[in-house]
Amino acid sequence: MVKFGYTILYVADVAASVNFYEKAFGFQRKFVTPENDYAELLSGETTLAFASKTLASSNLKKGFIASDKTQQPFAIEIGFVTENPAAVLAHAVEQGATIEEDVLTKPWGQTVAYLRDIDGFLIELCSPMG
Structure with a gap:
């Protein structure tokens, strides 16, 4: 296994x-x-x-x-699930993250946002599915 x-x-x-x-x-x-x-x-x-x-x-x-913050992010992301992506995004930006894509709601109802950490890695913040 x-x-x-x-x-x-x-x-x-x-x-x-x-x-x-x-x-x-x-x-x-x-x-x-x-x-x-x-x-x-x-x-x-x-x-x-x-x-x-x-x-x-x-x-x-x-x-x-x-990883390089001045280049486009890799074709991979780290996903963090949270009940409030907008609040977590705002707090992460206060700590040095940069917004890649602001908060939006997907057609299936999930709320998502994309940011880059201080090293340039891509992070998705998303609400739980289902």
């Missing part, structure tokens, strides 16, 4: 990224290495984790494409 355990974002400053996610979304630290090059947050069933670009480079010998 395979279980989705975590998503790891490769970031320039693990401590700053963890701090952003704690303040913007209320997540709590689960684990941080003494070197501050890897951290995990309590974010529900699936762990959200961060690795320094230096650590990621040591694992991926052929390299990787780093």
Whole structure:
């Protein structure tokens, strides 16, 4: 059996990224290495984790494409479910996020918004389905 355990974002400053996610979304630290090059947050069933670009480079010998706020986001998003996407969006922007697409209601009734975190990763804020 395979279980989705975590998503790891490769970031320039693990401590700053963890701090952003704690303040913007209320997540709590689960684990941080003494070197501050890897951290995990309590974010529900699936762990959200961060690795320094230096650590990621040591694992991926052929390299990787780093997230860049000045470029378009990757073709992937992190989805956070909340009863009030508009309020969470406003709070995240106060903490340093940037709006990619403001709050809107989809034809099926779900409310969504898209933002970029301080490292440029795309986040969807959405109301629960059903």
